Structure formats: C-alpha cells, structure tokens
Amino acid sequence: MSARFVKYSAIRTGIIVFLGLLVAFAGGCAGKSQVPNQPPVSSGQFTDSTGYVLTLPQKPQKIVSLLSSTDEILMGLVAPERIAALTYLADDSGISNISGQAKAVSRKIRANAESVIALQPDLVIISDWQPPELIQTLRETGMPVYVYKMPTSIAEIKQAIMAIAQVVGEDEAGSRLVAEMDQQLAQIAGQVKQVPDDKRQVIIRYTVMGGSDGKGSTFDDICRHAGVVNGAAAAGLEMNDSLTKEQLVAVNPDIILLPLWDYAGKTDLQKLAVELQEDPALQGVKAIRRHKLISVPDSHLVCTSQYIVQGVWDVARVAYPDYVKDE
Incomplete structure (x- = not known):
C-alpha cells in the first residue's frame, strides 16, 4: 500500500505526531553527529526504500530476516528472542559473521513466500534487489514488509543500520553500532596515513x-x-x-x-x-x-x-x- 492510499484522518494524526517528535528530536540531538538521509518516522510509520509506508503499532517481536547481512545487523540490534527466523546462511561460518550467535535463533529459512508466511511474523526485512514478486506476495498477505536499499558503500551500510534500527525500535543500539564502526575506521585511517x-x-x-x-x-x-x-x-x-x-x-x-x-x-x-x-x-x-x-x-x-x-x-x-x- 503506498502513502496516497492512507486515509486522510490517519495522515492528519500522523503529521501532528510527527511534528511533535521532530521538535523533540531536534532539541535532543543538537550538536550530535547523525547519519543522513534516514527514512522519516511518524508514530510507528516508516517509509522504506520503495516509498511504501509501513505502520507498526509496537516494537516487532517476530522479525524475519531474508538476507545474510540483515541477519548480522539484527543480531547486533535486538535480542534473539525477537527474531523469528534468519537465513539458512546464518549458520555457515564461511560466509556468516554470526554463525556462533545465530545458534540462539532456532529457525533458518530460504527467501520464499511459503517459509515466511508459515511463521506469521510481525515484520519481514528484505532488500530491494530481491524479487519484486516475493515482496508483493508477502504484502498481499497483510504482513508488514520493510524493503531496505542494498548498500554499495560503507556510508550506505551505516544508513541501512540506522534505518533498520528505527524500524525495530532500537535507535540507540543502531547509533552504538555505527559509532563502533566509525571508531575502528578512524583507527585504521590513522595507521594507514603513515604509509x-x-x-x-x-x-x-x-x-x-x-x-x-x-x-x-x-x-x-x-x-x-x-x-x-x-x-x-x-x-x-x-x-x-x-x-x-x-x-x-x-x-x-x-x-x-x-x-x-x-x-x-x-x-x-x-x-x-x-x-x-x-x-x-x-x-x-x-x-x-x-x-x-x-x-x-x-x-x-x-x-x-x-x-x-x-x-x-x-x-x-x-x-x-x-x-x-x-x-
């Protein structure tokens, strides 16, 4: 469902709440570094990379990840109990950076509609390069689907982390992950500049x-x-x-x-x-x-x-x- 189909009353309420949150956010974050170009948030509403407006009434507690990188991001943001399933690659130490941690999540699936629908998740996270037909099929069931932009740079990875952190209600954890990345990148840069x-x-x-x-x-x-x-x-x-x-x-x-x-x-x-x-x-x-x-x-x-x-x-x-x- 696109933004233009949201009922007028919901839009009006969302705008009022959004303006209140925006004022509070601006005051609380003055002087702090921020990751740019994040999707706007309005009272549980999130705009994904396709322009789709996703409404979540509360923090999702049954999250399904359909990409190995979102497996890794989610494990850094939320408790394993909030993850309904990771991808089947999460257990493969050859390509997964969380193969040990992933044992705390019992279900591992492939990116197909049947596997996801069977879990009845309250949030599905999928990337924009995955089949549009899969995204559409999942949305037609009524389950919340958030499509994020596949990063092509480290700066875009930081943006993706913060965007996903907002959707799962863990902004602070997202900021922490990005800050840790920045700290290590600065350390590397300090050593490399001596070459x-x-x-x-x-x-x-x-x-x-x-x-x-x-x-x-x-x-x-x-x-x-x-x-x-x-x-x-x-x-x-x-x-x-x-x-x-x-x-x-x-x-x-x-x-x-x-x-x-x-x-x-x-x-x-x-x-x-x-x-x-x-x-x-x-x-x-x-x-x-x-x-x-x-x-x-x-x-x-x-x-x-x-x-x-x-x-x-x-x-x-x-x-x-x-x-x-x-x-």
Whole structure:
C-alpha cells in the first residue's frame, strides 16, 4: 500500500505526531553527529526504500530476516528472542559473521513466500534487489514488509543500520553500532596515513569466477578505507564486471586476494590457487612472482553489515603489515 492510499484522518494524526517528535528530536540531538538521509518516522510509520509506508503499532517481536547481512545487523540490534527466523546462511561460518550467535535463533529459512508466511511474523526485512514478486506476495498477505536499499558503500551500510534500527525500535543500539564502526575506521585511517605514497599497494580480489568487484562495489570502498588501490576499478571495471587475464596482467597487482568460500561448494579452492600461481601467462605479475596470493575471510569482504569494517582491517593488514596492527 503506498502513502496516497492512507486515509486522510490517519495522515492528519500522523503529521501532528510527527511534528511533535521532530521538535523533540531536534532539541535532543543538537550538536550530535547523525547519519543522513534516514527514512522519516511518524508514530510507528516508516517509509522504506520503495516509498511504501509501513505502520507498526509496537516494537516487532517476530522479525524475519531474508538476507545474510540483515541477519548480522539484527543480531547486533535486538535480542534473539525477537527474531523469528534468519537465513539458512546464518549458520555457515564461511560466509556468516554470526554463525556462533545465530545458534540462539532456532529457525533458518530460504527467501520464499511459503517459509515466511508459515511463521506469521510481525515484520519481514528484505532488500530491494530481491524479487519484486516475493515482496508483493508477502504484502498481499497483510504482513508488514520493510524493503531496505542494498548498500554499495560503507556510508550506505551505516544508513541501512540506522534505518533498520528505527524500524525495530532500537535507535540507540543502531547509533552504538555505527559509532563502533566509525571508531575502528578512524583507527585504521590513522595507521594507514603513515604509509608512504610510493608503498601504496594494488590489490585484486579473485573469486571462483575470476577477478571482480570494480567501481561502485563495497570492496572498492573497503580498498579506499584501507588505503590501497582496487586493481579492478583501476582497470575501468564496474561493480559486476569480470577481470580478464589480459587485464590482470596489465594491472600487475602487488597482492591477489583468494577466496576461502564457494557458494556452490563445487570449486577446489586450493587447486584454484595452485593453477593461478602456476599459470604461464601470469608469471610476470608481481603478486605471482612474489607469491602474494593471500586468503582472507569472504564473510568480511562481501557483507553489507557492521562487519565490513573487519574487511577493511583484513585488507589494510595484508597490504601494510609494518604499519597496521590488530584492532
């Protein structure tokens, strides 16, 4: 249901309450840093990334998450008892940063309507890249569905955390998570700035599909915060492009990051590393010559939650071990 279908009386009441809350909020937050561009809130009403106005009469107590990153965000915001289900990937330590904590939530599901409807949740959190048909089907049942914008940068991840925190009624917890991210990013920046310009490293992230994560990807932003050059972006690749072998040679990276996790589970990752290291066409590449093929947790590099900061730590430590120490 869009905002234009809300009854006039509800709109009038909502506006009055909203103005009162806005005055109180402005007075209480004067002088404090804020995450910009948050959805407006009005007496239990939340506008999601699609423009849909969601009304929640109280803090949701049966929340369903349909993305691994919202699994991680929710576990940082609410008690496990308020989560009706996480995704099936929450238990996979190869890609989940909360596999241990996730044991406190008994139900793990896939993103399909039948699994969600069976739980009768009072809030479903789903990303804007998931099938519109699924979103529509869930909304047609009458259950509250909040669609958030899939982040492509660390700044957008902070915004997503604060938006979700507002919807679940845990603004303070959201602010705490963002503040912790900012503190660690500042610590990394302080160490990385000591690295001389002539020692800046060029890095390629190599997946089972080849080199990837060009301009506009979260990995590109990880590289920026870690003070390294993203080789894929330097080669002119966009977020979903693949790096060819010829481009890899031209980029001539100092370090190649290798995967530790394969979604399909069909790739021999050790064999992949050996084949890359021994490829005759790549023997002139600095990372190959110097045996700088290094694996870091995929869960840190591909997440769009607060744990992305761990990815920044990983890349910075790999690139500048003499300058960057443990957090």
